[in-house]
Each structure stands twice: as C-alpha cells, then as structure tokens.
Amino acid sequence: MELTFYFAAAVATLATIMTITRYNIIHALLYLVVSFLAVAVVFFTLGAPFMAALEVIIYAGAIVVLIIFVIMMLNLTHEDVDKEKEWLTPKVWVGPAILSLVLLAELAYIILAPDTQPTEALVAVDARLVGMSLYGPYMLGVQLCGILLMAGIVGAYHLGRQKKKVVHRFLQPKEERSAAI
Amino acid sequence: MTPAHMEAALMLAGVLFMLGLISVLIRRNIIFMLISVEIMLNAAGLAFIVAGSKWVQPDGQVMFIFILTMAAAEVSVGLALILQIYHQLKTLDSDAANLMKG
Known part of the structure; x- marks a missing residue:
C-alpha cells in the first residue's frame, strides 16, 4: 500500500508537470487524465x-470530455500551437515559478518538520458512512449543491x-424568401 | 497507515496545488488557465480526503463531493465564457480580453 501510494504520487506530480508545460491542448488533456487517475x-x-470512483467518473470522465468538446468546437490549428510556444517564454514563467516554489518549500517545512504524532492503522471510511453524513447533517449543503448545479x-x-x-428557408421572413426565389 | 504516509499525501496535495498555481500564473491561453483551476480544485479535494482519512470521519469525503459539484458547475460556465470570448475576439489570448466595453 505504501509503495503504491508513492508511485501514484510520483505519477500524479510528473503528469501534472507535463500538463502545464505542453503547447498542444489535447496532449495536455491526455496528461491531465493520467494525473486524475x-x-x-x-x-x-x-x-x-x-x-x-467519483474522481475517475467525474473528473477524468465528464470534465475532461467537456473540455475536449469545446476544443473541438474552437477549430484550433498548428498556428495556435506555435503562438502558444511564442507566448510561453522563460522570461514569462521563471519569476512566478520560483516564487511559487518558495511558497511550496515553506509548506513542506511546516508539514514535514514536527514529527511527533503517534502511529495509527489505516481505517477506511466507506461510502455508507459518507451517505449517512451527506443526508444527515449536510442536508442543506446537498440542497445548495443542487441549486448551484441548476x-x-x-x-x-x-x-x-x-x-x-x-436560418432555414422556411424560417426566413416572407419578403426575404420571395427575394431569394 | 503511518503518519509519514499521511504527511506525504498532504505534501502531494500541496505540490499539485502549487503546480496549478504556477500554470495559472505563467499561461496566457485561457483554456490552460481553466485546466489549471481544475488541477487546484482537485488538489484541495485531495487535502480534504487526507484530513478525513486522518480523523476517520466522513466529513472530508462529503466536502470532496461538494468540491466535485462545484468544479462541474464551474467548468461548464467557464467553457461557455471561453466560447463567447473566442467568438468575439477570435483568439484564446487572455490578455486580449482586457477592455471593458458594454
């Protein structure tokens, strides 16, 4: 389990790095699916x-497919890939990347430095408990989610x-139709 | 599960969030910015799952479901906005949409 976790974490990080450095959107989305998986x-x-299961179905399934549909509607060509290459110069990305990495280093220090918690065994929280909680104390949240989706x-x-x-010719105004004929 | 494993999971959430943040900052393509926001939301959900797993409570997973719902609603509205921007400006450059004009 431990080894599985570390491999999955490494894959997720690498796939996300590949996602944010691609010039072609479809390639980026493929890496994004790998990252979500x-x-x-x-x-x-x-x-x-x-x-x-929800992560695979909704993130890797629904959301990525939605983005792919929109990209298909936009009709992008090689010119856009070249333009993207032109936009992403080192001058643009070095500064924000370094600043964000400093923040990440601070976060790593905070999380990893104190090591005093006792060891405990993994207890799975199954879907039944989640459902009981979702339709018990979190009922209002569920309804708000419904309103948000609406x-x-x-x-x-x-x-x-x-x-x-x-417009179809039957739906055109009358004078235009007679002019067309 | 050892605490190191749990902390590593929290660290992973931090790394993914930071990658999404970097991407939002350095990208000019508006679709890539939307994808980066998705990455960040996913990382936040991962942090909730880690916390729920740590305290053996279902609340973390409930919050993840809420985040998932919000991400779905957000991406649909965002993509509709991207379509409108592309039809009006004929480009995906986010800097092109810097003028307010009614």
Missing part, C-alpha cells in the same frame, strides 16, 4: 474507494447561446 489511486490508498446549467446555456446566422 493517479490521484484516484491515491484516494484508494487513503481508504476512500468511493471517492476514487445555476450552472442556466448560466452555461445563457452564455453559450449564439445568434443564429444561417
């Missing part, structure tokens, strides 16, 4: 098998709507 393995080793649907429909430019 590795994180799902980490969830499994942490004793949360139901969450691992707002997401309505918002996505409203924002994604485009004015129709080409």
